Amino acid sequence: MCGIAGIIELGGEKIDPGILKSMTDVIRHRGPDDEGYVLINQATSRFRSYSGHDSPSSIQELHSRFQPSEIDFDGNIGLSHRRFSIIDLTAAGHQPFFDHDHSCCIVFNGEIYNYIELRVELEKEGIQFRTHSDTEVLLESYKAWGVECFKKFNGFWALALYDFRKKCLLLSRDRIGKRPLYWFKNASRVYFASEIKSLLKVPEIARNKRVNQDAIWYWCSSGMRDLNFSTCFENIFSLPSASWVIVDENFPSNCKTFWEVPKIRMSENDIGISEAATLIRKTLMEAIRIRLRADVPIAIELSGGLDSSTVLALTAQTHPERITTYTVRFHDPGTNEEPFARAVAKHYNVDYRVIDPPIQTFWQHILAFTYLQEEPYHSPNLQTSQDIWSHMRTQGTKVVLSGASGDEMFAGYTHYYSKAQKENLRTGYYLQFIENALRWTERRYNFKKLALALIRSPIAYFFKNVVSQSSKLRRRNRHCLSKISMPLQQYNKDTLTELLYSDITNTLIPYWLRSGDKTLMGVPFEGRCPFLDYRVIELATQLPVTYLIRDGWHKWILRKAMEDYLPADVVWRKQKMGFPFPLRTFFEKYEKIIDLILSQMNNPYIEFSDKARLRNDWRAISFILWYELFFNENFALFEKIENMANQSQTITENNGKYSPEFLSSCEITSI
Template sequence: MCGIAGLYRFDGRAVLPHELQRMSQAIRHRGPDDEGFYREGPVGMAFRRLSIIDLSPLGHQPMTNHDGSLWIVFNGEVYNYIELRDELRSKGYAFRSQSDTEVVLAAYEEWGDGCLSRFNGMWSMAIWDTKKHELFCARDRFGVKPFYYYRNHRHFVFASEIKSILQDPAIPREPEDEVVYNFLFEFKRDYSHKTFFKNIFQLEPGHYLKISHNILTIRRYFDIDMAAEAEPADDPTYAKQFYGLLEDSIRLRLRSDVPVGSCLSGGLDSSAIVCVLNQLMLKDGIDKTVIGNRQKTFSAYSDMKEVDESMYAEKVIEKTGAEKNTTLPTARQLAYELDRVVWTHEEPFGTTSIYAQYCVMRMAHDRGIKVLLDGQGSDEMFGGYDQSLYPYLSSMIRKLQWRRFLNEIHTIETNGKKLSFGAKITTALGALPTRQASRLRNYLILNFENGIHRDFISAMGATDSLVSVTSSDLKTSLYHDFRLVLRSLLTFEDKNSMAFSIEARVPFLDYRLVQYVFSLPDHQKINSGGIRKYILRNAMQGIVPDMILKRRDKIGFATAEKNWLNEGPLRDKMMDIFHSKTFEQRGYFDYAAIRKKFKSLPQLRHEKIYINFWGCFHLEMWLRKFIDGRA
């Protein structure tokens, strides 16, 4: 895991050393162990190393092949590099190091862009071919690792983080209004190649790009096969097959030459990883230099009872005997660190829960951990969110299965999941054709005070949101969540972990496991009575504590955001921002409505609010730091 950056000039002018050094320094936190540079005429690449596999100098990057014709900078891990190395050796390749990067380079030399389909892991990379004068860049299947770029008629600039690209003072800093609009309107981001910065893009997951003869082409090399169907089987068989894939994914992601720990929220996903890893420790005798005598877990607790999961995390600790490490994020702490958090993330995010993860990563760093396992991806595959129930239920309306629909509603609410009026409206919308449902949904939202300036709404196309989707079936809805919702979460995870020089690994995103889950029938994801993550619950019987298997709520590393916004230093800071002249003059915000509602927020505890106060606040802080202040 590392940081990469580079520059390719189309006019033939040489890349200068100080240009690469500035880009490298901006992402030093991603790789404090080593740095390296490569320059050849109009091409330059910079690298920051976080040593994880093969800690020797042989893992130094940029790395070249045997004849110096290929040069690579690589961020991430290819977990099956040992098996690929053996295959390449049989073809005559020799290796100097034990690193996966050298295997990646040889794989590209042997198979070209076809090598990507052979990799099991996470990556962003750039390879310069000195013979063809061709630049090849690629990002992993699901977007675990980031790849940003800027291009004009003079040059192409890329990096692991936008702040590295912005080291070029000639690159304009303007907000991308379409992205700002969709963030304010639906709290969504990372839904396309666009970022909050106009003309700075991200290479989308499952894509690669090539620049040859100054012509840039982008192609998709991977997508989930939505037509694939698993062989029909009973519940125990499905559960056994799934468990085997998850266990192997975790085993592969323990390949490391530095200590590995696990995030533990107390939810089903992280608990499953910690408990399966515990089973592997008992069964396989995992190398103690990787895990230690006891597995180390890292959790964020809350002093707000409704979002605190400590009692569930404690059950996992009790069952596995793992070492627990906990942190308690506070509003005062966030208010104090706000400037650093805004700089770390580079783009606005819509909830303070991201800060809880930030605190967890810092704690792991302070305990000497360089690799953390985490549970991202499970909710999007298995229908773990509340909204996943809507397409599940709406399909019954479309099929006129009224008795089944009413029975499901009754069972879901009997089991403690009260469906709100809004949830029922969304379910009804899902029974409509997608386009009409999307328009109607947006119309309803826009008729509530949402904090967006009406002139900005009109300029952006009023009621036709660019990312609003009401999926008509469960499988399509989960695919939508997996492609769009998950991308933001992976971006947050990367920024939070790398801020503290930690590599985050996500076992649920092994491509074999993902494809298997999407091939399963819907009832293995959401079963009768609205039981979400059905196959995961079955697979974890006897492994994860029953108290967690029976949970029906979804929290994650949440914060006491409601309390934080009602009183204290964070509220004071937000109040100052909302009443500032700069905020008023942006043209994005309905500042009068925001001021009025935010002032009376402590008295509106039971009233539904359609303004994302934190999102508006963070957007303004981002504008000040990156657009106005030129951070």
């Protein structure tokens, strides 16, 4: 995991290296281990490489320091890289990385997990390697197979690759979009980077930054974000996942897709229960095996739930060394899963480490966290996650495996139930419909409401959840109401297959990955998710719906796959806890701070009509904080918040929450 940035002047004019330097400096927290730059003249194919302040001494001896005021090279393309070393920790992994004959160079954020297998395949074709890095394998794969190489990669990436042979700049992003890549285009230039804050260092973008009104309305009314790869900033976009594109005058309309999530499911006649369970284990085990590759310590985030316990159990089948796990122990018995985690850990004799919930210092670092996230976010518990990862980092861990996204793959959330039942009726699985209705394990939910869910139109849910939420808002810009179709489309997913596809490709997964990337990079720390291996996704999205929710159990087929590998009270536990965060208590405890934030509601985009109701609405609060920082640059507000928090809780030290690199980047007087 690293950070990249770049500029291309489409007309061939010289770029401003000072802008590239600013774009790179602001994401130093993403890669404190190294930095590098290259300027390229597209017309002549000349280039010049540069080191940076954080480059190893061996790199600084090879390349002069990137000092914009002293650069006289007329490059119309500039690429930069910040490195967080995970594979091949030596200076040989420095980027921008060139192949042996300098016909291609690359800046790359991510990991190619199957680089060893690809390397063997390339070596059989006579290709020789100079390093042990996955970056070199990636570059040689492109040279050997062209853009078809992306179909061969198993991993995550956001990259910029310049091909001197074709005189073209190529961008690409991994299948599921685990690594972000933002871009902005004007008449003659394209800017791109791993984070939005890099683009905001471009004077032209900073001067003309505007709120994306549609995105903000969708966010405040329905919690939806990442729609059509837009952002909350107008004219700043994400490159689509599973795509590659040549950056020229036709960009981005020439963007190509190299992979899609399957849309058609098998029936029970196509695959039996035993075969499906075995295939799930084998596929997950292989996904875990290649994710254990790193030159730094790896641990497992063990919550005690089915998904993370599955990761531990299958890791133990292939990993002979003793495994380190981390578990958070919450003090509320209703949300504490630590006893279940302990049972799994004991079963596999791991190095079991328990973390007590860190002292809540959310408001003490609210400016830094708002700046880190760059857009409104769903809950303060993102910072709790970051606290946990920061603690792991202090223990020497830089990479963690987690069970994230198991719910989206195997229908673990309760809102999937009614959709599964509708699909059972539609496809003729009447007996399974009855079994689910009689045995549904989530009895804490009102059965009458669930019955109504089966007969109500999805449009009713739209008006209940979106339109009623919108009543809290009084729009000054009514034109957005004409674009109501996007959230309406989401609520109109009538079957489980449709809803899971949408959650994976458009709504839940893209948001979790984007906010998770920024939270992780504030440490920095790398999270690896076996459930997001593309082979796991392809399998899960083609299994019969009747295997996902069966006999009243969510994730039924995953439970069947793991029932011989985990304690029964973990596999067949009825109540799903999720990641607990006492949001109501949080609002009550910090009522004065919430009122201070709500006093800043005046802005030219959205006017909130009911302040009292908004005291318990994190979406609105998060939006106000984001707007006040990025558009009003209201640093006084954040200072007041932090002072009020310090008065109610004597905690002023950093507590390891943010890396020094990130905190230094937040010492700002202007966004």
